[in-house]
Each structure stands twice: as C-alpha cells, then as structure tokens.
Amino acid sequence: MNVQNARMVASNIRDGENPAYTVADFRAAMPGFSVEIIGDDILQGYVEMAHNSVKEARWHSLWKEGMRLYIAHFVTLYLNTPGEGASRGDLLKAGQSQGMVTSKTVGPVSVGLDVSQVNSDLTGWAAWKQTTYGTQFATLAKMLGKGGMYVW
Numbered sequence: 001m002n003v004q005n006a007r008m009v010a011s012n013i014r015d016g017e018n019p020a021y022t023v024a025d026f027r028a029a030m031p032g033f034s035v036e037i038i039g040d041d042i043l044q045g046y047v048e049m050a051h052n053s054v055k056e057a058r059w060h061s062l063w064k065e066g067m068r069l070y071i072a073h074f075v076t077l078y079l080n081t082p083g084e085g086a087s088r089g090d091l092l093k094a095g096q097s098q099g100m101v102t103s104k105t106v107g108p109v110s111v112g113l114d115v116s117q118v119n120s121d122l123t124g125w126a127a128w129k130q131t132t133y134g135t136q137f138a139t140l141a142k143m144l145g146k147g148g149m150y151v152w
Contacts, residue, residue, distance in 0.1 A: 016057040021067050023047055029068045038075055046071045046078075058144055069137035076131045 023043050027033060033043070050070040056063040128134035 016055060018051050018054075018056045018063070021047065021051065021064065025064075026068065026071050029064070030072055033072065033075055038079065042078065043071070043075065046074045049074065059140075062140060062144070066137065066140060069133045069140070073128065073131045073134035073137055076133060077127065 023040050026043065026047060027035075047067075050067050054063065054066040054070050059066045125134075125138045128138040
C-alpha cells in the first residue's frame with residue numbers, strides 16, 4: 001500500500017467520481033417535487049451540491065438513496081423560505097430557529113418552542129433535523145461514515 005492509499009484508509013475519507021445523477025433522476029424518484037413546485041435551474045444547483053457531498057465510494061448501493069434524501073432535504077428547506085416579494089416580517093420569521101412545540105394556548109394565542117436541540121447541536125447534524133428527509137439522511141450517513149479506523 002502506498003502512502004496516499006494509507007492516508008485515505010486511515011482518514012476514512014472516500015472520494016472519487018459519482019455516476020450520473022440528474023434533475024430528471026430526482027424527479028423520477030420524488031415526483032411530488034414537480035417543476036411547478038421547484039424549477040429545474042434551482043434544483044440543478046442542489047443536484048450539483050449533492051454530487052460534491054454524497055460520494056458513491058462511501059454510499060455504494062445506497063448512493064442513489066443518499067442523493068435523493070440530500071436533495072429533498074435542501075429543496076424542502078428552500079421551499080420553507082419566503083419567496084419573491086416577501087415582507088420584512090416574513091424574512092425575519094423564516095430566519096428564526098425552528099423548534100419543537102412544547103406548549104400551546106388557544107385563548108390569546110401562545111406557543112412555546114424548544115430550540116435547544118437545534119441550537120445545541122451545531123457541531124453535529126444541526127439543520128439535518130429540520131426535515132424528515134434530513135433525519136433519514138443523517139441516520140444513514142452516520143451508519144456509513146462511522147466505520148472502524150486503525151492508524152499505525
């Protein structure tokens with residue numbers, strides 16, 4: 001084993017070129033994300049981002065699933081942001097941390113949110129907890145990326 005291969009094995013980093021995965025592949029796997037919901041130009045950006053982050057060399061037979069979940073997560077976050085012509089209030093509300101509802105009152109409306117999990121985990125998976133797609137992605141990524149390592 002040469003030095004470069006030894007470093008790759010020791011670091012647990014996997015790199016390389018991915019097979020083709022396109023906007024059409026994503027739309028076929030996730031027909032709910034139609035062109036009426038999100039345009040091809042925006043979706044293409046997320047496909048490219050996924051190609052740079054989700055490596056087939058790491059994910060193997062689960063690679064297409066990783067690509068699907070990664071893209072769906074970021075598209076969902078994108079769709080939760082205010083669109084063109086949004087008010088200042090809409091933009092400020094979209095920028096707030098989202099948490100779990102811990103209490104609610106119906107009479108002069110009140111809602112309690114717990115954002116501690118999101119905010120305390122910024123060194124971990126943070127925003128991946130914001131969508132079910134992200135939670136699934138993070139679960140698989142943790143399983144695939146936590147293989148045993150031994151450094152001489």
